Every structure is written in structure tokens, then in C-alpha cells.
Amino acid sequence: MVSSMRKDREVGHLLLLLLLLAFWEAGSGQVHYSVPEEAKHGTFVGRIAQDLGLELAELVPRRFRVASKERGDLLEVNLQNGILFVNSRIDREELCGRSLECSVHLEVIVDRPLQVFHVEVEVRDINDNTPIFPMTIKTIWFHESRLLDSRFPLEGASDADIGANALLSYKLSSSEFFFLDVQTSDELSQSLSLVLKKSLDREDTDQVDLLLVATDGGKPELTGSVQLLIKVLDVNDNEPVFDQPVYKVQLVENSANETLVIKLNASDADEGSNSEILYSFGSDVLSTIQTKFKIDRNSGEIRTKGQLDYEEMKSYEIQVTASDNGSPSMSGHCKISVKLLDVNDNRPKVLITSLSLPIQEDAPLGTVIALISVSDRDSGANGQVTCSLSPHAPFKLVSTFKNYYSLVLDGALDRESVERYAVVVTARDGGAPALSATASVRVEVADVNDNAPAFAQAEHTVFVRENNAPGCHIFTVSARDADAGENARVSYSLVERRVGERALSSYVSVHAESGRVHALQPLDREELELLTVQVSARDGGAPPLGSNVTLQVFVLDENDNAPALLAAGGGLGGGGGGPGALSPSSLVARGLGAGQVVAKVRAVDADSGYNAWLSYELAPEAGAARSPFRVGLYTGEVSTARALDEADAARQRLLVLVRDHGEPALTATATLLLSLVDGGQAPKASSRAAAEGAAGARAALVDVNVYLIVAICAVSSLLVLTLLLYAALRCSAPPSQGACAAGKPVLVCSSAVGSWSYSQQRRQRVCSGEGPPKADLMAFSPSLPPGPSSADSVSLTNLIHTILFLPLTIYKCLYFLFILNYVFLLNCCCISLDILFLLLLTSSFT
Structure with missing residues (x-):
């Protein structure tokens, strides 16, 4: 029957195991x-x-x-x-x-x-462990007075295997006095008792030798044995008896030391010393139990002695012996089954493995970053662990298996905003109170090339003086890339284009790493006033990203061109610094009054501003102070300083020094040869036809003068109307803007470059009746601060200035025509009007 029950249990265990595996x-x-x-x-x-x-x-x-x-x-x-x-x-x-x-x-x-x-x-499991008894030889004391069916508990064998391999059966060697009784309390717990079936008589038999054999259920079977030496005692024939053979106790793990487990009480029917009972652990109690519990020999109290840990041992079975003081002593036995109750005393453990770091900032959502496993040594709800992440991080946990999680990407990454994340994984069990543990993952974000180099501004204005040294540094461009590493390594290059007939790279170069822009050759403002340079910045990513910056390089003028004299025919004469320009001899009639123009020196300067503002003067030669001639400071007109008389030398040699206003100033000289002749010595006509032709020419000149007078009157009327209109507009403007209102004077200062707008290329040309255009008008353009006037007022003012400039130009033309026709009266009128207009123009600008 026992064998049938054992087989039924084995079949049930196998079915349960199969169902668990399938589930x-x-x-x-x-x-x-x-x-x-x-x-x-x-x-x-x-x-x-x-x-x-x-x-x-x-x-x-x-x-x-x-x-x-x-x-x-x-x-x-x-x-x-x-x-x-x-x-x-x-x-x-x-x-x-x-x-x-x-x-x-x-x-x-x-x-x-x-x-x-x-x-x-x-x-x-395989059957590789034999059953083992606590000892190989066990001595048992039996009194001869023991009654039939008296029982003596035996400690069973243990087998390290499981299942059928650990299912033990016992067999006792043949004996006429004893038989073995096996009682099964649960599936794995068996109680062995040696039962007396025949009364003992010490005088006949004082010792009985038995062999107890334990056989496991493995294939093949393995056995273990213990030798039982039963010694028969005399005298004391009543043994102590416990209330029950097995006591079941539940005890919370981590109970304090000296905690009472149970108080035993055994009774003995004898009297006197034979009824005095002492309690002790059984001789075959394991040492591990003796380190955890202790028993009071007199009171029978069992108390804890060491730290109890449910995770180390879930239950204990303690054999207790109650012995009297008889001679020989008799003893009773019981078993205490101590079951420990789990408490939440173990924190979860978090293990992070298989880190895929660093992670690219453009990684797709759902990318697995790390594998996380959690565990808890507790049982039940105390061992059920849930995981969570620290907030405000673009990650989430995905459960992949029991107590296994994957840390995956749940949001977009931007290394330029956040370079690294400290992700905290918190594991919390289900105990009350709950215990938790944390583990940190440092997630580094790897850079990708998603930012182009950026300049602080898209355009820079650079000023460079001409005649610079070759290779001089003119500017440094700098671009910043928000990426890192190779993606942020910026290199610079020149955007090539054509500047006239030459390549831009022949003028400037840029250093690939520092961004320093150098001029490769001296720049000449007279050749190139503005050079537009575009520099490209590229990073080292794959593919590279880039951006451009524009440099507006203005070439500043230096006084590197001396004044150039114009020949009488309009071409260039002698240059500055040379021996001087020789002009053909001019005849001057004696008797001319003071202030009469007899010649004019013309010169131009290729520079601009102050460097091109020319002044004329007579060279300080011997006798120059007594010369009857003088030269206009800014006009270059040679005129009589006094009336010419007979004492003056017949041949006058004048050396005119032309000087610009540069630093240092450059000069040129012109030599004029004037011959003084009497008025009657002028060339005469050789024939009447020549005289008639001259008379006809003079008549034609008179007719021309009539037309000129009419033109002057018309232009004068236009000038008067323009001046009236200009004065009305100036006086009707607001006090803060108009010319009639009082205001703070504006100090006009030239910059280091100068504010003179006159140059070879930009000078205002004035037409005359003969020769090349005159270049003696200097138009000064001060850099006035912009006033509060509207754009319409500025446009209207510019229109008025243009209208004012038109009569001036016409007057200048008429002025030179009258010089050719010797109309001195009209010439004086023109000069007077010129002075008046210049005064009005100056007042309007100031």
C-alpha cells in the first residue's frame, strides 16, 4: 500500500511539473x-x-x-x-x-x-546522491520494563536529490523484539519510530543490534544505513511523556534574540528523582539548529539564539528529549516544527548589462540602450519588483521578460541641448513598507553633423590703406559650429570669382584654419576702390555643412600720386617731381592793368580728398617777390599783380609750384615764359582782306555777345526765382530743421581719410569755351549727422541743390565764353554772381 501511494505521488509530481513547464x-x-x-x-x-x-x-x-x-x-x-x-x-x-x-x-x-x-x-536531477543518516552508529537505551508497542523515534536519512530520487523507503533488519513504523505527515516529511513488539528481559538479552537501511527512489537505487545498538536497562520503568508528539510553531524571521519559541511540559508517573525531568536537544540535532536555538534544561523553554533568516532557511525541525533522574534515566521525545514567516527585509537588486553607449543624437525612437534585470530575495508580494525611471528623460522601460527590462529611447535627442543624461532606475518591491533600490545609467549622446558653421554677422566692412605690404593681415573671420569633435572643426576657403580680368585669389587669401585674411599684393585705390570678398566656412562632418560671410574691403587713399600738369591742348604735361613743364611763350601787352589774367596752369591729381586738393604758388626764386605777376591759390590763373610798365623785363620766366594737401605733400612745377610787347607791336594784317576778315569776325562776335546777354538775363531770372523759392522753403521749415531757425552750430571735421569728394574719377567738371574742362572747383561734403527731417524733405533739398547748381554751371560756361570774346563788363558781372552764389551755397550747406 505504501508503494502504491508513493507511485501515485510520483505520477502527480510529474504531471504538475509538465503543466508548469507548459504554462x-x-x-x-x-x-x-x-x-x-x-x-x-x-x-x-x-x-x-x-x-x-x-x-x-x-x-x-x-x-x-x-x-x-x-x-x-x-x-x-x-x-x-x-x-x-x-x-x-x-x-x-x-x-x-x-x-x-x-x-x-x-x-x-x-x-x-x-x-x-x-x-x-x-x-x-539524476540519482547521484545516496541517503545519509546523521550518524553511522546510534545507541538506544531501552528499559526492560517498557511496555509493548513502546516507541522510540529515529532520525531519518536525508538525500540531496529531489523528487523520486529523494523519496526514501526504510527497511529494518529482522528482529524478534522490534519493528519499524514509518508515518508520513506530508509529502516529504516522514517520522520513523522503533516499536517494541516483544517484552525485553535484560537477564536474557542485554543488547540488540539492528541495521536500518534507507533506499531512495532513483534508477538505479542508492542506499544508506545506520547501525542501531539497543541497550536494555533496568530499574526506572516510567518515561517522561509530552502532551503531543509534534509541536508546530510559526515564527517571524528577524525575531529578536531570546525570543520565546515554545515552553515544553513533559510529565513522569514516577515519584522522587525518577520524576524530575531535564530537557535537552536530541543527540542527532544538527549544529545549525543549535546555533539558532537554545533550550532551558529545567523549564523546557526554547528561545532564539541567533539571527533567523527566511531566505537562508524556511523551517526547522527540532528533536527534544525529556529525561528523568531515575537510574537508569528514562526519556521521552517530541519534535518541534518551526516555520518562519517572511518579512520584507531585502531590498531589490538592479543589474544593468549590455550598454549600447554612446547613443547617436539622431537615433530613432525605440532604440535599445541597455538591458536591466531586477531581483529580490523575499517571497510573495515582498519579492514582486516593479521598475520606474527618473522623470524628465527621453527614455522608457519596456518589460521583455519576468524581471527583465529594456531601456529604450522614447524622445528626440539633441546633443547641443543636453550632452548626457543621468538616468536613475528605481526598483520597488510590493512589501509593506516597500523597499527600493536605485541604479544609475550615464547615457552619453554622440554628436552628428546637424549644425552648419555660423558667422556672427553676414557682412563685414573692412578698411585697408593702399600700398599695403604684400601678405599683410587685413581681417580675421570666425565661425562657430555648435557640434563637437570633427563635426565642429571649421575650415575656411575663398569663394573664387573674377575681379575685372583677374581672379579674386590673386588679391587676397584666407588661412584654412585660423580664418585670417591676407592681402597678397599691394592694393591701388586708383585701380580698385572696393573689393568684395566672400569667405566660405565648412565643417569636418560627413557630409560637410557650411555658410558664407562677405567682406566689403574699402581701399583707403594715400598720397601716392603727385599732381600731373595738363598741356595747353588738354593732354598731360610734365609730371610732379620732374624738371617742370615748359609751356610755349605767351605774348603779354605792356600797359595791362592789375588783375588781368594772362595764362592759366592746369593740373590734376589721381588721388582723392585732401590728397587731390591742389594749390598753386610761385616758386620762391630770386626776384619772385618783385615779379609783376601772381598766381591764383586754387585756380592756377596767372594774372598781373600790378600794371606793367617799361621797367619790366621783356622776357618773364615764371616757375609755378603745384602742391597737393597730402601728408607728406607732393608737388609738381610748371615753367611759363611770358614776353612783354608794346601794344603797337602786335601782329598786323598784311592785306585788306585780312582786315575785312577780322572786321567780319568781330561783327560775328558782337552778334554772339547779343545772344549771350539774352541768355544771361534768362538765367538770371531763373536764378532769382530759385533763390526766392529756396529761401521760402528754408524759412517755412520747423525751427529745429530750417535754415532760418537758430540752432547749435555743427562742427564739421574731416576723418582720417578726409571728406573731400574731389578726385580724378569724381570731380565736378565745369565747361568752358576753350581747352579741357576746368578742375578748379572743390566740392566739400562734410559728414553731417542726420537730422530729424523726413525723407521727403531730404529729397526736396537735394532737388533744390541740383537746381542751384544748374545756373552756376551755366554761368561758368558763359564766363569762359566772355573771356574769349573780351567782354570784360559781362565778365565782371559773372564773377560777381559767382561770388554771390558761392556765398549762398556755403550758407545753405552750413
């Missing part, structure tokens, strides 16, 4: 294998690559690897054929103890892309 595989969705313990090296476990759907050819390129929280050298994978095999000895008892379930959990990890598979390898 586990259905719930996990992962690969499950099994392997017997103590398997030899190289034992086939399973075709793991094929079962996971992986190609053999991609195992090595994708970095196929196996990781385990347990000993990592137990199982290994052959990367050539994808077979999982036993790598080293697997001892189930060492790995899992007496736990019914024993599995090795593997994490199979492949990269590119990252995938994680969970593989469970069940370790099957």
Missing part, C-alpha cells in the same frame, strides 16, 4: 531546453541558433553571445553550427539546493540590430 513556455515565448546534471563536456543541449531563427552565417558578424546571471561557464554555443552544449560540470544540488525547480537562465544577445532572447535550460 511557463506559453507565458514566456522563449526557448526552453533541458539537460541532466553531471552531463559530460560537449553534451548536446539544443540548436539554439535555429530555434531562435538566426542564420549561422550572421552569428559572428552580429556578435552573437550568451550571458547568464549564474555561472557563465556552464553552457556555451558553437558559433560554427549554432549548437548549445555543456561546457563544464553542472551540479544541480550546488546550483539550486533542494529547490524543485532548477534552471539556468541565459540571455542571448546579438547586435546590428540589437536583439535579446531569453533561454531557459532546465537542469534535470
